[in-house]
Amino acid sequence: MLLVKRQLLVIIPCLLLVWGFFLYIRPHPRSPVQPTRTPLTQPQSQHSFDGAWRYERDRDNLLLTQGQCDLAFPDLFADLERAGAARADRPITLGEIDSVPPRNGYIRAMIYDQQLYVIAKEGAIWSREIATLSAINRAILTSPEPLPNIEFAFNTDDHVDNAAQWGYTRRPEDELVWLVPDFGFWSWPEIKAGSIKEILMDVEGAEKDGMTWSKKNDKLLWRGTLTLGHEIRNKLLSVTQKKPWADVKSLDQDGQQTMQDEYRTMPEFCDYKYLAQTEGNTNSGHLKYLQMCRSVVVSHKLDWIQHHSHLLRSSGSQQNFVEVDRDWSNLERKMKWLRKHDKDAQRIADNNVETFRERYLTQAAEVCYWRRLIQEWAKASDFEPEFFTEENGKKVQRGLSAETFLLMRAMDWES
Structure with missing residues (x-):
């Protein structure tokens, strides 16, 4: 019994010492090192969305699943549904993508294994290509669900040809154009x-x-x-x-x-x-x-x-x-x-x-739109992109990762 008491006399002070150290290093609720206000955007789980849209809570949630996007933005995807329905009996072919005129502002790209790649470009229209590629890449990287492999073309000019490509705007007769959020949603410097x-x-x-x-x-x-x-x-x-x-x-x-x-x-x-x-x-x-x-x-x-x-x-x-x-x-x-x-x-x-x-027009709605576009485009296409091409008998990767292209802003450069 005496031995137990002696052990307690040693253990209890040690526990108090450890607890006191914990209290010392834990930030005090009124400590000046703590933030004084909540940031506008905090990391969120897709599970924080309960099915009912709440602006203050959900506006910057980039992690919504497609089912949650449908609940949050039930009226957002009308033009994508139009475009997809128009191709139900006439799928988009690789030949159509090949035939899109590579005019100034043209980008050809693919999404493969959750990664955006730039395959070709023509000219440049200010910062628009960079803005749109950045927006697409953000939608991919924040997606809580895997996205399909697709290949596509878009043009950042004000008026694009009525072809199987993505554009910022169209006339009613431009039925082949799939609408995307314009570059200004990213930034318009x-x-x-x-x-x-x-x-x-x-x-x-x-x-x-x-x-x-x-x-x-x-x-x-x-x-x-x-x-x-x-x-x-x-x-x-x-x-x-x-x-x-x-x-x-x-x-x-x-x-x-x-x-x-x-x-x-x-x-x-x-x-x-x-x-x-x-x-x-x-x-x-x-x-x-x-x-x-x-x-x-x-x-x-x-x-x-426009898309909205x-x-x-x-x-x-x-x-x-x-x-x-x-x-x-x-x-x-x-x-x-x-x-x-x-x-x-x-x-x-x-x-x-x-x-x-x-x-x-929130950021949450924008990424939901991009991801639905990728899914609907995949459904309407009769092919998947080839990741490799053959040059001089060797397999070569097609295109550059978006990260590389956004840094170099070119398809080729001198080392």
Whole structure:
């Protein structure tokens, strides 16, 4: 018994010493080394999604399974379903991919064993190829489920040939084109627009700082260029000239000084109740940015279709934008009605935010779209890519890994 007591006298102090050391090294809840706020994005498991979309929790979750993507974004994949159905009885062949014209902005690539490879390229259009390849690669690397092997071509020009390839926009008759999120979802550095997430942070930060609906400017805002001679933009300037409800100006009509004086940041755009949307050479890459604002997007009838165009609603309880005639002839009447019916205008603005900013234009939605595209393309194709080709009697890997290409930005270089 005495021996046991002696052992306890030795063991208990040792245990207390160990416990005290643990308490010492464990960060104190109020320790200054601990973060003072939760980061916008935290590593998440796909199991954190419970089937009901919650913006604050789910917007940056890149780990959703396809089943969870379907629950989170039930209306996102309409154009992919259209494209897939059109090829149900006429699968995409390797010959079709071979026949896609390699015009400026062309990339041919494949996904093989969960790795993106660039096989060929032609020319370059600013940073667009890099942005789109980066977005595809992110969708692959974050996928919680294996993705099929596919081979495909895409072009980053504003208007692509009606062929079996991927593009940012199409006309109704371009039925062979499969739509993808445009390069600006990654970043658009040429116009000093960061990623969608950065723009979102700026806009939501301005709202938290007091940018409420009642304080917004009660005018229609538009800023843009006329350098390509767009008739529809010239017409907008004409019908809004000297109108008390319009703040519509060209950034290039009076030279560089006008650009500096009249340029508006995205939070400054969002400080207006009404935002004019115009197509340019084809679609407008600016539309997704306008849809980040709690404002009423006022658009002429659109000729060009983007991957989320089908989500636009011009009437009804879910109306999320206002549509006017393509020549803007009824714009003044619509603007007078909106300014007179402020509660209705605010409802449209709220619907715009709920549909686009807080759901279908999130990073979570984007990666879900890319992964569904890969799956639907595989279903519609009658071949799988060959990883090797033969050169001088030897097997040679086709293409470069995306990681290598994104670093070198070339298919070949001197060592």
